[in-house]
Structure formats: C-alpha cells, structure tokens
Amino acid sequence: MGNQTTRSGIASQRKLESASSTANAAPCDVTRSETDHSSYTEFLPIESLTKILVHLAHEEEHVNGITKSVFQKYLFPTHPELSEKLFSYLHHNAQATTTYISTTAFKQQAEKFLSVMNDQAILENYIKMYSNIKDGGNVTPETLKALLMCCYQLAMENNSTSMCLRSEQIINAVVVSCFHGKNSLSTNYVSNWIGQHCPRMVHGLQRYVVHVLTTAYRSGKALLSKEQPQPPIEIPTPVLEKSNLEFPQTNLLPISFVWLLSCTLPQCYLQTNDSPKDVTHALIARRTGSICPRHWTLLYNSGEHGTGANRFLHHVLGYRGPTLLIIRAASVERDEECATYCVCSTVEWRESHLYWGDEDSMGIQLTPSYKIIEKGPKILYLNTNIRGYPHGLRLGSDPRSPFISIDESFHSVSIAGAPYRIASLEVWGCGDTKLREKQLEIKKWQVKEVEKQRVVKLSASDWLDHPDRYLLELAGRASYNESNN
Structure with missing residues (x-):
C-alpha cells in the first residue's frame, strides 16, 4: 500500500487485514494486539x-x-468453575436480561x-470475576481461595508432581495475610494487595484464557469438547517432594512454595538462558508461562551438609548469582515447625x-502468613570473623533492630525479636548452570591449594635452624642420627 493517502474504504480493508494477521499470531501475542473498540466485529478469532x-x-x-x-x-470442559466465573x-x-x-x-465483551493490556487491570478483572458480583462485588476469603487454587491447579495440570501436600497451607497463608481476620474486603484492596505481594499470580491463568478464546475456533464445530486429554508431562523442577532417605528429617522446598515464589520474585530470579529443548515443553511454557523455574x-541443605557457619559459608560463598535462603524456624518450647521465611539476594x-x-533483594x-517483609x-548482612562487629546473618535495613537475625553458630534465629530454634536451612541458586560450574571449579582449586600448603619441603640446613626442631628436643624427643643430619 506504500505511503499513499488512504481513503475510508482502504482504511477499513487495512483493519480487516490486521485482524486476520493477528488471528494467525501466537496465543501469547494476541493479548498485545490492539483492538478497535468502535467496531468489535473485525476480530477474526x-x-x-x-x-x-x-x-x-x-x-x-x-x-x-x-x-x-x-x-x-x-x-x-476440564475447568467448570473457571468457565462459570468467566461466563457470569x-x-x-x-447487562443481559436473559440467561x-x-x-x-458476547463479541463486544470478549474483545x-x-x-486489556495493563497487568494491574488484568488482575482486577479476575478479582472481580471471582468476587460476589450480586452482593456488591466484595471479596471473601472463600472466593479469593478459589481464585488462588484455580491458578495453582492450572499451573500444575501438566506436571506429574501436581499433588503437593503443602498447597493448601501456602494458599491459606496468602488468604490469612490478605484479610487479617476480616470477613470481606473490596476488590480494589484485594487487587492492590495481590499486586504488591504476588503480582504475577494470574499471568498463567490469563494466558490460558486468551489461548482458548483465540484458538478454539481452529478445531471446528467440536471446539475443545472432544479434545483428547494429554498424558501427564513432567516439567523438570528443582523440587523434590520426597525426603532424602538418608536424612528423613529434611524436607526440601515444596513445589507449591516454588509456584508462589515465582509469582512474587523479580525476573532476575526466574529468567535463564536454558530454554525447553523439546516442542511439548516449549508449547506448555508458552501457554501457561514459566510457572516453576x-x-x-540446591547449594546447601543443613540436614544433608551439616549445620554451622563454616558449612554454610563453604557451600554458598563463591556462587555469583541470585540465591534464596529458606529458613524454617521451630519454637524453643516445642519441636513442631513454627514459621518459614525466605531471604532473597540477587x-x-x-x-x-x-x-x-x-x-x-528482599x-x-x-x-503461617505470606507477605513481603x-x-x-x-x-543483608553476613559476618563471621570480623572483630568488633556483630556476628551472624541479618535481614533488615535497621542495624539496631533487624527483622531476622541468625546467631554466629547458625543454630538459632531471632524473628522480630522473638527467639526460635532453626529447624533447617536451605540455599537455592537461581542462576544458570554456568554459575554453578564456576563455583565448583573455584572450590576444587581451593582444595588443591590447601593440599599444597599441607606438604612443606625443608632442606637439611633449614631443618637444623627450624624452631620446631628445638621444641621437639625440649619435649624429650631424641635428636636425629648424625648420618641424616
């Protein structure tokens, strides 16, 4: 068409061509296309x-x-609750007066x-979708829990480790932290709270809904009703749901915790150069997003590698990438788990x-409640050998009153001034594989240097004047024979 001056007919034709090209684009790109609000009938999908x-x-x-x-x-067909909420x-x-x-x-409302392009506006739409619209639009703990569970189940439906026993606990932690004991809250407050503490909560849900609405017509008149269910596909994650048989008291980070952290952490903790190799994993990641990194x-696990500051420093120092320190605190009076915290360092x-x-850093x-502290x-603060300054690990901008303070022995922790015993510590590296390989190479070099320092070669003349020889003689050790000297 060039740079010619267009008439109204040509402009209308351009809109139709633009809509047609958008229909052939990827599902995740459809949300970024611009629709003409003055005419909703030109969007081909x-x-x-x-x-x-x-x-x-x-x-x-x-x-x-x-x-x-x-x-x-x-x-x-596989998500009846989501379907009911979206249709309502x-x-x-x-403003339909019929059922x-x-x-x-439908065309106007779907388009x-x-x-909607803004992330916060998308989040507000889903909060309103799951709220009690007929009762004034307020959100209850039950409705927010239903939305969170829908996001989690959708993220895990193509993962063979979807049955996480801790999913109910982490979702309840979000609900408890948001409502603070109240029975209902406004949609604005809930959307602002979710946007502050877990801003990417509905990203996977939005991609799935956009994918269905823009590509279902390609299956013909049957749409998605006869879609064959795919076998469960295990997306590799760093999560181990089972305890280590050698150390049964340790439980690594559950996959539900990983999912929620993925909805909260900045992109520097989640992005990597390692992309899915096979087509199936690439399609799943494209539709639902990178749900689980x-x-x-795993760099350090106190149950497996031992407790103490030296063990922590040995496994963590030298890793030049983002890390997550998981602290599980147990009450001093009882052995059951009390609280779990995450210290994030980029x-x-x-x-x-x-x-x-x-x-x-955060x-x-x-x-028992989920929130960004x-x-x-x-x-962040870490000191184990510099004299004249506090020893241990700390989190908080106020040096006089840090929110989290681990003592120099790494056996106890103070959280908001309350003392606890440390049940376990874990450190996860969030960089690519090259950073981990570099850390291991540095450790191998350090071990070789230590071995070199252990073997000290002395000549005969050096040993005659060496202080250790005189100390041995003072202790009663017989002198070496004259032939050796």
Missing part, C-alpha cells in the same frame, strides 16, 4: 468463535445466543476482555561489616 457457539446453542437448546452450558462444554463475568458486563448472552454482546539448584554472598544488597514470610538495597 472472536468472530469465528461466536458463530460456532451460536450455532451449537441453537441446535442443542434452541436459543439465539450463547448459553452457559454451551460455553462450558465446548470451551472449558461476561454476562454481568453485557444467555446475545451474539453482539473488550482481550484488549527449571534452573534452580548478588553474591559476602562477609562484610557493612550491609549490602541491591533494589531486588525478605519474604512464607508461613522488606525490599530494597542494603538490607
């Missing part, structure tokens, strides 16, 4: 989907529109739903008498 749904509703229920049962059966949300926004949605209203590696751990860390409480530069 929604146009084709609407025609199929109207035809099915007319055949099965003799209705000139789109019903809830058809919407659920042919678009979300579109039905409410369309079904008319053809024009309007897909045109595949590159996290830079290499170092021993210093000064506080360090950048703007992405502290997170995982259980503090985030920002210079909130």
Whole structure:
C-alpha cells in the first residue's frame, strides 16, 4: 500500500487485514494486539468463535445466543468453575436480561476482555470475576481461595508432581495475610494487595484464557469438547517432594512454595538462558508461562551438609548469582515447625561489616502468613570473623533492630525479636548452570591449594635452624642420627 493517502474504504480493508494477521499470531501475542473498540466485529478469532457457539446453542437448546452450558462444554470442559466465573463475568458486563448472552454482546465483551493490556487491570478483572458480583462485588476469603487454587491447579495440570501436600497451607497463608481476620474486603484492596505481594499470580491463568478464546475456533464445530486429554508431562523442577532417605528429617522446598515464589520474585530470579529443548515443553511454557523455574539448584541443605557457619559459608560463598535462603524456624518450647521465611539476594554472598544488597533483594514470610517483609538495597548482612562487629546473618535495613537475625553458630534465629530454634536451612541458586560450574571449579582449586600448603619441603640446613626442631628436643624427643643430619 506504500505511503499513499488512504481513503475510508482502504482504511477499513487495512483493519480487516490486521485482524486476520493477528488471528494467525501466537496465543501469547494476541493479548498485545490492539483492538478497535468502535467496531468489535473485525476480530477474526472472536468472530469465528461466536458463530460456532451460536450455532451449537441453537441446535442443542434452541436459543439465539450463547448459553452457559454451551460455553462450558465446548470451551472449558476440564475447568467448570473457571468457565462459570468467566461466563457470569461476561454476562454481568453485557447487562443481559436473559440467561444467555446475545451474539453482539458476547463479541463486544470478549474483545473488550482481550484488549486489556495493563497487568494491574488484568488482575482486577479476575478479582472481580471471582468476587460476589450480586452482593456488591466484595471479596471473601472463600472466593479469593478459589481464585488462588484455580491458578495453582492450572499451573500444575501438566506436571506429574501436581499433588503437593503443602498447597493448601501456602494458599491459606496468602488468604490469612490478605484479610487479617476480616470477613470481606473490596476488590480494589484485594487487587492492590495481590499486586504488591504476588503480582504475577494470574499471568498463567490469563494466558490460558486468551489461548482458548483465540484458538478454539481452529478445531471446528467440536471446539475443545472432544479434545483428547494429554498424558501427564513432567516439567523438570528443582523440587523434590520426597525426603532424602538418608536424612528423613529434611524436607526440601515444596513445589507449591516454588509456584508462589515465582509469582512474587523479580525476573532476575526466574529468567535463564536454558530454554525447553523439546516442542511439548516449549508449547506448555508458552501457554501457561514459566510457572516453576527449571534452573534452580540446591547449594546447601543443613540436614544433608551439616549445620554451622563454616558449612554454610563453604557451600554458598563463591556462587555469583541470585540465591534464596529458606529458613524454617521451630519454637524453643516445642519441636513442631513454627514459621518459614525466605531471604532473597540477587548478588553474591559476602562477609562484610557493612550491609549490602541491591533494589531486588528482599525478605519474604512464607508461613503461617505470606507477605513481603522488606525490599530494597542494603538490607543483608553476613559476618563471621570480623572483630568488633556483630556476628551472624541479618535481614533488615535497621542495624539496631533487624527483622531476622541468625546467631554466629547458625543454630538459632531471632524473628522480630522473638527467639526460635532453626529447624533447617536451605540455599537455592537461581542462576544458570554456568554459575554453578564456576563455583565448583573455584572450590576444587581451593582444595588443591590447601593440599599444597599441607606438604612443606625443608632442606637439611633449614631443618637444623627450624624452631620446631628445638621444641621437639625440649619435649624429650631424641635428636636425629648424625648420618641424616
């Protein structure tokens, strides 16, 4: 078309071509396309989907529109609760007076739903979708828990380790922290709280819904109702649901905790150059997003590597990438687990008498309530040998009153001034495999240097004047024979 001056007819043709090219794009790119709000009938995927749904509703229920049962059966057969919430949300926004949605209203609301680009606005839409719309739009603990469980189940449906016994605990921790004992909250407050403490909570859910609405028409009149269920595919994660048989008292980071941390942490903890090699894993990652990091590696586990500052420093120092320190605290009076915290560092751990860390360093409480404690530069402290300064590990911007303080023996921890016994410590490296390999190479070099220092070769003349010879003689050790001397 060049740079010619376009008339209205040519401009309309350009819009149709743009919509057609958008339909052939990837599902994750559809959300980034721009739709023309003045005319909702030019978006080809929604146009084709609407025609199929109207035809099915007319055949099965003799209705000139789109019903809830058809919407659920042919678009979300495996997620009935999500289907009901989404249909009710579109039905409410369309201000429909009937139980079904008319053809024009469905196209308008579906395209309007897909045109939202802002992350916070997308989050608000899902909070409203799961809220009690008929009761004023307030959010209850039950409705928020249903949304969180839907996000978690969708993220784990293609993972063979989806049965996590701790998922209920971590989801309840988010609900408890958000509501503070209240029975209901406004949608604005809940969306702002989720956006602050776990901003990527609904990213996987949004990608899945966009994928269904924009690609279901490609399957023909059957849509997704006859879609064959895929066998469970294990997406490699650093999580081990089973305890180590040699150390049965230790439990590594559950996959539900990894999922929630992935919704909270900055991208520097999640991004990696290692992409899925096979096509199946690539498609899953494209549809639902990088739910669980595949590159996290366990650097230190107190149950396996031993407790103490020396053990911690030996396994952690030298790793030049982001790390997560998981602290499980147990009450002094009882042996049961009390609380779990996560100390996040984007830079290499170092021993210093000064506080360090950048703007992405943070502290997170995982259980019994989930929230970001503090985030920002210079909130981390580690010192085990510099005299005249406090020893141990600390988290907090106030040196006089740090929120988390581990003693120099790494056996007890103080959290908000309350003492606890440390049940276990874990450190996970969040960098790529090259960083881990470099750390191991440095450790091998250090071991070789120590072995060299142990073997000291002395000549005969040096040994005659060596202080150790005189000490041995003073202790009663007989002198060496004259031939050797």
